[in-house]
Amino acid sequence: MSAAGDALFLATKSLRASKWRSAILIFGTAVAAFLPLFTFKAAALLEKTLLARAAASPVVIGQKGDEFDLTMNALYFRGQVAESIPFGERKGLAEYGLALPLYVAYSISGTPLVGTSVEYFDARGLEVAEGRLPALLGEVVAGADVAAELELEPGDRMRSDLTNLYNLAGSYPLLLDVVGVLRPRGTPDDGAFFADVKTAWMLDGRLHGHEEVTPELAETAYGDPDVDALLGDDASGDDGDPIGAPETDPPDDAPAEEAAGEVEEDEGEEDHIEATAAIFLFAEITAENRNDFHMHGSVDDAPVGSFLVLPRSVKRHDQLLGEMALHEKYQAVRPVTVIETVLEIVLRLRDGLSAYFALVAFSTLAFFGLALTLSLRLRRDEMMLMRRIGCGRFRIAALIGTEVALVVVAAVVTAVLASELGLWLLDAALRG
Amino acid sequence: MKLRSAATVFAALAILLGAAACSAPEEGAAPAAAGATAPTPSGDGQPALEAPAEPVLRVATLSNPADWLVQRLGAGRIAAEQAMPADARPATWRPTADAVVALQQVDLLVMNGAGYEAWTDQTNLPLSKLLDTSAELDRIEIQGRTHSHGDGGEHSHAGFAAELWLDPDLYLAQARSIHDAFVELDADGAEAYGAALAALETELTGLSAELAATLEPLRGIQWIADHPSFHYFARRFGLTIEALDIDAAAPPSAELLSALAEKSAAGNDASVAVLLTSKPHPDLEAALRDGPAHLVVDTLEVPADGGDYDYLAQMRANRDLFAGLSP
Numbered sequence: 001m002s003a004a005g006d007a008l009f010l011a012t013k014s015l016r017a018s019k020w021r022s023a024i025l026i027f028g029t030a031v032a033a034f035l036p037l038f039t040f041k042a043a044a045l046l047e048k049t050l051l052a053r054a055a056a057s058p059v060v061i062g063q064k065g066d067e068f069d070l071t072m073n074a075l076y077f078r079g080q081v082a083e084s085i086p087f088g089e090r091k092g093l094a095e096y097g098l099a100l101p102l103y104v105a106y107s108i109s110g111t112p113l114v115g116t117s118v119e120y121f122d123a124r125g126l127e128v129a130e131g132r133l134p135a136l137l138g139e140v141v142a143g144a145d146v147a148a149e150l151e152l153e154p155g156d157r158m159r160s161d162l163t164n165l166y167n168l169a170g171s172y173p174l175l176l177d178v179v180g181v182l183r184p185r186g187t188p189d190d191g192a193f194f195a196d197v198k199t200a201w202m203l204d205g206r207l208h209g210h211e212e213v214t215p216e217l218a219e220t221a222y223g224d225p226d227v228d229a230l231l232g233d234d235a236s237g238d239d240g241d242p243i244g245a246p247e248t249d250p251p252d253d254a255p256a257e258e259a260a261g262e263v264e265e266d267e268g269e270e271d272h273i274e275a276t277a278a279i280f281l282f283a284e285i286t287a288e289n290r291n292d293f294h295m296h297g298s299v300d301d302a303p304v305g306s307f308l309v310l311p312r313s314v315k316r317h318d319q320l321l322g323e324m325a326l327h328e329k330y331q332a333v334r335p336v337t338v339i340e341t342v343l344e345i346v347l348r349l350r351d352g353l354s355a356y357f358a359l360v361a362f363s364t365l366a367f368f369g370l371a372l373t374l375s376l377r378l379r380r381d382e383m384m385l386m387r388r389i390g391c392g393r394f395r396i397a398a399l400i401g402t403e404v405a406l407v408v409v410a411a412v413v414t415a416v417l418a419s420e421l422g423l424w425l426l427d428a429a430l431r432g
Numbered sequence: 433m434k435l436r437s438a439a440t441v442f443a444a445l446a447i448l449l450g451a452a453a454c455s456a457p458e459e460g461a462a463p464a465a466a467g468a469t470a471p472t473p474s475g476d477g478q479p480a481l482e483a484p485a486e487p488v489l490r491v492a493t494l495s496n497p498a499d500w501l502v503q504r505l506g507a508g509r510i511a512a513e514q515a516m517p518a519d520a521r522p523a524t525w526r527p528t529a530d531a532v533v534a535l536q537q538v539d540l541l542v543m544n545g546a547g548y549e550a551w552t553d554q555t556n557l558p559l560s561k562l563l564d565t566s567a568e569l570d571r572i573e574i575q576g577r578t579h580s581h582g583d584g585g586e587h588s589h590a591g592f593a594a595e596l597w598l599d600p601d602l603y604l605a606q607a608r609s610i611h612d613a614f615v616e617l618d619a620d621g622a623e624a625y626g627a628a629l630a631a632l633e634t635e636l637t638g639l640s641a642e643l644a645a646t647l648e649p650l651r652g653i654q655w656i657a658d659h660p661s662f663h664y665f666a667r668r669f670g671l672t673i674e675a676l677d678i679d680a681a682a683p684p685s686a687e688l689l690s691a692l693a694e695k696s697a698a699g700n701d702a703s704v705a706v707l708l709t710s711k712p713h714p715d716l717e718a719a720l721r722d723g724p725a726h727l728v729v730d731t732l733e734v735p736a737d738g739g740d741y742d743y744l745a746q747m748r749a750n751r752d753l754f755a756g757l758s759p
Binding site for chain 2: 009080090091094098099101117118119132133134135136137139196198199207291293295358
């Protein structure tokens with residue numbers, strides 16, 4: 001057996017003879033190695049993951065205010081934006097690229113409902129695993145995690161969450177049709193419901209369906225508190241044209257003064273009907289009443305939280321940022337910049353932790369040295385015996401060195417394995 | 433950058449833990465088969481511009497007037513399909529979910545706009561592919577009865593008059609916006625699309641002049657229409673048209689007969705004429721027989737008499753009707 005082989009054999013025997021001492025030495029050293037290793041790798045993973053989502057979201061346009069709130073709302077569907085932006089701004093933004101509306105103001109079973117347009121799914125690489133994408137008003141698709149958690153499948157119906165318990169005249173929950181489930185993507189999209197932005201407007205009452213408002217109904221609403229009078233046969237709204245229907249197909253019995261001719265249109269007091277909050281609004285969309293849903297006011301004035309803009313070129317990207325820099329009301333946020341700012345805090349924290357880890361390493365080294373010194377003292381007789389039977393100083397030093405090396409190698413291997421395990425768990429957590 | 437506090441940042445980090453990478457956008461599904469538009473004659477006796485073997489763009493049209501323009505401007509490079517049956521009316525027609533999903537896959541959706549294709553309000557169509565051909569035009573706003581309920585405050589469901597195609601000049605402007613969209617999506621076909629637009633321009637300009645000449649002598653007439661479809665027509669040709677918003681096919685009410693009598697009494701029968709958009713009920717026809725002249729005109733929403741939709745032919749048929757009233 002070679003000298004190195006002898007040293008390895010004796011070192012192994014020695015370490016095994018003092019199992020607890022060896023285990024404590026390996027554990028202490030492994031912890032000292034694990035802490036910086038895991039922290040730095042975890043920070044890098046976090047940075048990469050967060051920046052990837054941000055990089056896939058070049059520009060977010062919203063009202064001037066907290067950039068962080070806007071980014072959180074648009075990219076991660078968390079929190080609220082302080083002020084909405086009119087949907088009509090989309091036309092101007094479309095000159096720069098694909099402008100996707102994002103309206104995250106409502107939830108279903110506590111899960112955010114994202115009102116957007118159908119292009120969002122392509123832009124984010126989202127595919128349908130079951131069912132189809134929303135096609136009609138009142139339809140939603142569920143992200144993979146949401147569907148798994150709530151055990152959803154196409155054909156299920158979900159009621160949106162109540163947003164204001166005390167405002168009976170305002171918006172109220174609506175039954176929505178789940179028409180599809182998305183494939184998992186490992187992004188925040190897995191944890192949300194998606195619908196067309198018009199469906200989101202439906203939840204805030206801006207787009208709604210109700211029985212036809214006629215002078216007779218208004219009079220009934222004021223004059224007769226009997227709810228049955230309001231919820232009578234006409235309440236279904238099936239028999240009248242939707243109020244929002246264009247004037248191309250008015251009800252046959254429309255009074256002559258309603259005619260919208262080229263001339264002679266009266267706009268007097270008699271043309272306004274106040275029907276009170278007691279009017280019967282539809283609480284769900286069905287095939288029968290879907291056509292009766294209509295917008296309050298212009299679509300262009302309807303609110304969205306932000307627009308995610310995917311510029312069609314670098315030039316357009318820069319032009320958009322330049323344009324928005326001069327805008328009085330709106331701002332263009334580059335999510336990458338926002339996330340990098342957040343990550344700067346992490347990096348600063350990591351730098352602070354480096355000093356701490358150096359201290360830990362130093363104390364571990366001191367502890368290791370102390371343990372080694374004490375161990376050598378305890379093994380003085382053993383060393384003496386080895387000298388007497390002819391073992392040289394170099395051989396004894398090689399033996400001690402091999403023991404130390406074995407402890408360090410075992411500690412590093414343990415630290416690397418623990419670090420990889422931790423990163424795997426973190427990655428799994430990040431991907432939901 | 434205004435980050436509120438370190439606490440906010442750390443709270444944010446907790447939220448950000450749900451984030452991960454996104455992949456690049458994916459291409460849409462391959463277009464389904466659809467009828468290709470006819471190649472464009474180049475004019476001047478030259479052979480037609482060569483059309484590609486396969487259509488380059490897949491376009492869906494949301495109403496008949498828009499469809500006719502797309503067919504005329506497609507130059508054999510467009511696979512055009514109409515979302516709605518040709519004899520349906522957009523105000524009342526509603527698509528199935530599957531039909532909407534199919535529409536989501538095309539390259540371009542062409543609509544008249546101005547609220548005409550009302551069914552689009554209840555459907556989820558890709559905004560970036562939706563071409564509203566009237567969006568940039570001088571549309572006529574119409575008032576409806578306002579009402580209020582709930583939190584929404586006073587509001588009206590009125591909007592724009594939709595029948596822009598009854599003014600050939602506006603219709604030509606709509607054609608130009610379609611042409612521009614085609615060129616933007618298919619730059620290689622710019623020459624073919626340009627030739628198609630030039631040919632259409634000649635026809636529509638000619639039609640507009642013909643109508644103007646025909647209607648010039650009729651400007652003094654007080655027109656009464658059964659339906660508010662003629663805003664743009666009246667504006668273009670300087671006519672005064674009052675819409676009563678009645679159903680001509682239903683038995684006339686006493687109020688209607690009285691209103692017609694009142695209008696006639698205000699002038700003489702020669703200075704009042706009635707425009708109807710559908711064949712009148714026999715009772716109304718009888719009432720009109722001895723009163724002011726009446727015309728049953730085509731609003732060009734659907735094909736005439738079950739044939740194919742033909743804007744030029746249908747509009748010229750209208751011109752002939754008006755010409756019959758000329759002194």
